[in-house]
Amino acid sequence: MATIEKLRPEQLEMATHDAGESSNTIHGRATAGREHSRSFTQALRKDPKLLFWIFVMIWTLITRGFENQSSGSVISIAAFKQEFGQSALNGGANGAAIIGAFAASYFADKFGVKPVILAFAALNMVSVGIEFASISIGMYLAGKLLNFIAIGAFLNLCTAYVADIAPLAIRSSCIGFCNLAQCIGPFISAIMSNFTSTWASSWSWKALICAQWGFCTIAFIALWFLPESPVYLIRANKVDSARKSLQRLYSDSSDAEGHFELIQATIEEAEAQKKASYVECFRGTNLRRTLIAILVFQSEAYSGLGFIGNYGALMYQYLGISDSESFKIQIGAQILSISGALTAMIIGDFFGRRPMYITGCAALVVLLICMGISGSINNVAAATASVGFLTMFNFVYNAGVGSIVYTLAGEIPTSVLRQKTLAIAISASAVSNTFWSFVSPYIYNPGYGDLKAKIGFIFGACMVFFLITAYFYVPETRRRTYEELDELFMSHVSARKFKKHVTVAEQRAYEAYDIVEAKEGRGASI
Template structure:
């Protein structure tokens, strides 16, 4: 009989069968079938592993996820530092105007406040959009490295600024880098995270952005007392710490295996997976899993366009991603982040005390984001998001009510509600937004769908950044804490929309999600629906465990 180690495998007929009946199965088909079996078995293995087993199984994978998540700290620090700078005395004296109502005091004009905050969001949109195109051609690693170089240079412009205009220019360049990071990190972590901890890993994008503001708040509390330019320059140059440490890891980071498979670079993809997974069999299986997911969705070797995001079943997926991310801007997060210190001052809190409360607010942010890990991966994304919308709605309405009462006790209550927003937002919405928007899109459109979702949120944040100073500042709307009515009413609508439109994606592989959307499964049936991909994975896993040959 011919050797089976070359072109084909021959299976002889039974002894009592007619002579000369021999069936030939090409070896390539046997290998492909075995690879598909192993790829589906790996999907079931992902389902079987618990949260804690997953954390212990592949430390190298967790390390590279951590490198990318550290990079996200730049965004949170930059946002908080920018909001703190405009309330630091030396910064206002250096770049502001004399305050006619307070002799010897200075202020940054409302127009510059709006420009710095609002335009920053616009340039963040530009950064996310550029990244979504560049990553399709060059991959994650080159674009991430280029973004870090841009960030380092822009911080240098801010640090050496001699005018408010120069500071504005440096900040806008930095916001391009921040927008790029938002897109790249979320998509990269979504693609390589194991199923059992996927929401925690993606949700860590939110916690990373809470750590930055916490550090910025502590720094501004102490540096604001200094009577020289280092009172504000120290906040700016601290961003180099995030960037330089991130760059040290980014130089060696593995490329996304999904990108490599899409480009047909299977050898490179297998090598990368070998760096991520401890068990070589797992690396082989995940290569087959990625190939299966792309082939089942019909998107292998393609670069999706923005128009594709609004075609067929992807239209629904894009809408969900945009809807959940808009919760970020519609809840008033941009207002709280950019004008927190000023809001406390307008409520009668001293500069020093407002900075101290700001530190406590960031502790609450990190606490909420940390607790959200367990809710999302153990109880589900849909539950967390709906609960988050409802809780933030009630909190904002309470803040508006207390802000309508002119007593010291009511003012203190407003401060409390305003500060507690940081906990409830990050526990219910902050992490869930990234997890849902990162999981919902199909693999080929993930970067572009995320760019659309983030850009929609940033577009509304831009609008709020220009509008909010005129709503709550004295001399204009002067709503102060009553601004809670505005955002509370909007979030009441989001609570209803979340119930009808946001599906449960917990414990779903990307192949399963593709099938759920292709079959147009109703939102509230996602959790119970049994997919063909699930059944195939279970059968393949059982066959492998029993040693059944293909």
């Protein structure tokens, strides 16, 4: 952290006057400086109200993880295997998520985050009802498609909202919680499917669908009281409403006002502030930011996540594991997923985004290649090893790539294009997941490619590409305000130099912090 020479109060007053900055601007920059000075534990304790609303958004995302896991579990239940096709269900659902992501971004810019996410929460509840009451494949598929439209919207809006309001010192942990939520859902689904899969009636799969009402109903009620996004309100020139929203988020009124000024300054200086369209995501320096967000989200699909999530239970059975044992292993796998996501949350704000992502890619390369090698050997020990590697994927993925993808994609875009950039990145990932949903069964299934665990070679090779591109193009965003990130991208700083580059915005934040501290008679210590 930079060191700023202390000045006497009268000198600081003169510096403020000479810089031509208003007291409001100084206050906003001082807030950025204060954010830089806070430790992880200080930020964690500072604003319980803010953390509560972050938790509400994250709770909403549990539905996505539960639905994803249930989709894979349902097609592995004996009573369901022959009646419903695999690819049409999973591939079509991924395509529906694209519609939801784009629709959410478009309507949130016009009407705000709160009314839009409430509308999609209502759609979520209705779609679960359609799935539950299904009497034909067409009706079930219609319900699932509507459900994934809502889920695509949740993924966009929740990630963007958390990224907008999360404190600087714990921003990675907060955004990474979006991934943890999607690990909790599958864990609960895996436990349920372990018991219901042996039932002979239609409740063997309907119970998994019905359980979603618990998550989405609680989310719908809580979202009624959600403070509107202050970024949206400031962009819409609803100044009084923005201040009220920030007062509900921050415990200290001075902090709330400081963040108002900081958000306002960031938006005013953001690139393409008056043309927040999808086209702007591909113009100027925004193109680089959009491509990075797409890149990191693509690694989600090409790591094999969709394959393991949708067909993991079947894969265990093809490796010689019984139906009942495969569901039990899934429970252990989801415990590993949660453990990995928790690990990423703990270390993300200490070690940085870039090293975590690069290390995560490297670890997946090793794991997937090892799985491919074990799958090439035809004996019981090799099959057991393949099961182990397939299960360990859950920890390795979530401890690195899985969690940090959300942090990077949430932090990289400029504030006025965050939702749109996320919509593009999420949609590109959904397209890739759709591709793998259709192709994977023909690669690993007996009677087709019959690769089984050797499919690890394919995904391992894909992750080599992401490992190399990450080294050159994925920057470090830890402890950077959005104003600083805007400056770094507009100055065309190399991704490998982001960490050590001292920005003008950073220097001004420290100076403003000294000014405010001196005026209040406390001195400055940065």
